[in-house]
Amino acid sequence: MMSNIIRTKNLIHDYPKCDEDGNVIGSYRALDDVNIEIEQGSFVAVLGHNGSGKSTFAKHLNAILYPTEGCVWVNGYDTSAEEDVWNVRQSAGMVFQNPDNQIIGTVVEEDVAFGPENMGVKTKEIWDRVNYALNAVRMNAYREHSPNKLSGGQKQRVAIAGVVAMRPKCIILDEPTAMLDPVGRKEVISTIKHLNKTEGITVILITHYMDEVIDADRVYVMNNAKVEMQGTPREIFSNVEKLKEIGLDVPQVTELAYELRKRGISMRDGILTIDEFVEEYGRLVK
Template sequence: MNSIIKVDNLTFEYISEEKSHRAIDNLNLDVKRGEFVAIIGHNGSGKSTLSKNLNAILYPTNGDIVIDGMNTKDEENLWNIRQKAGMVFQNPDNQIVATIVEEDVAFGCENLGIEPTEIRERVDSALKNVDMYELRERQPHLLSGGQKQRVAIAGIIAMRPECIIFDEATAMLDPSGRQEVMNTIKRLNKENNITVLLITHFMEEAVEADRVIVMEKGRKVIEGTPKEVFSKVDELKRIGLDVPYMTELAQLLEKDGIEISNDILTVDEMVGELCQLR
């Protein structure tokens, strides 16, 4: 399985007249095709700065980012990079530009110069993929937050990217909206083999990934499977991060003398463990 994203010794500094701030410090990252990677870290850890570098909104101060063989520093690659790696931002209202759902999903394809019949096919397919086809003629401002974000995702997948970067894409949604979007993300990854890079501060979202990367002060400090990462409860709390609720509950039960696995991540795993104690 070859890499679609390769980050080599990336450093990024915000520079003003008075001072400079190093947001990313010599970071290395390798994401394989079809992989689902979650990146977590508290505010100021550099994760959103990383996402903007990956999509060539920002450019490295030092080091290189290569998306499917294309270096983000090469201006002639910019358009192709953004087609290859789509991006979904925190606020869906910032990505919705049209007054009708299906017109908004078609917008990116029209900019690519795709034939109208092909656009029609892509729009319908993308809306069905995110369970929004029945609302294709609805005005976006009448949708819920979760529905708007799914429209934004449909607009990206209509352009047929191989990778989608979600930059805190569920941060402004209620629990129901977050679940809608997470179900869509998981389906795109598993059924469509789209590579997913999920930047989030919700630990319950990170447990769904194949691999979790923890950032602190612009550096990668922990990396592994969700079970490996979230087993480091004390280390995560030291850098200001929570762990999944079920992991914390399992630890409390264990301290009370109940023999229970300490790497539980989900409600289903917890129920399974408790049933075995009966």
């Protein structure tokens, strides 16, 4: 069990439903019996459309929300134990969707220092951590800039650096690319992959962009508050029909292969890349 950085057991989350006067008249189930185990050092993606429960799930991993029923453990700490809140948040850093609304400092390096300052890290070590974090996201050249002048992708990398400077074991990114243009998306995804591969930080990427999850070690698909599918990207993308039913996209080559199969052509399942398609096509026309 030690190798699991995150574990949830029968996690249930209910949001209260209120009438117009603010009286609680019922509840809405946002997470229903979620059981997930995430291995230390892995790159995990959580997919789902808006309202599927994926953002609620993310907030549980950072003790921003607490389980209505069931349990969540982060780095061995139970998130519902009040005395461990800061340990949970130090172990699992969180990056949000809107890059503007999570940068606190008026200078890049000072924003990155915000987390360590809150943790009471000594001045000299704060500088070391800020240097390390800015290098890890390749934003060192902008350290004295104002965040307002940066592009969306750069702002999001600053936000990631702010989390990296807290030296977490795991980073949760809640739709970090939803508001970015294609260039910004690429920047952020390659930064995340770099952190996972070279710094060994566990990454949990919450998204609805399919092309971002192809390299993940494991994919969870959420729908109607439940984990509907889980497996490697190849296993997930073999089931195009189900993904479409849930309202998710697949990469174009995957969809093309699926359409061909529907027309009786014996393409194999789970084609994810152009290379794979070309190879399979070659086998067929020969």
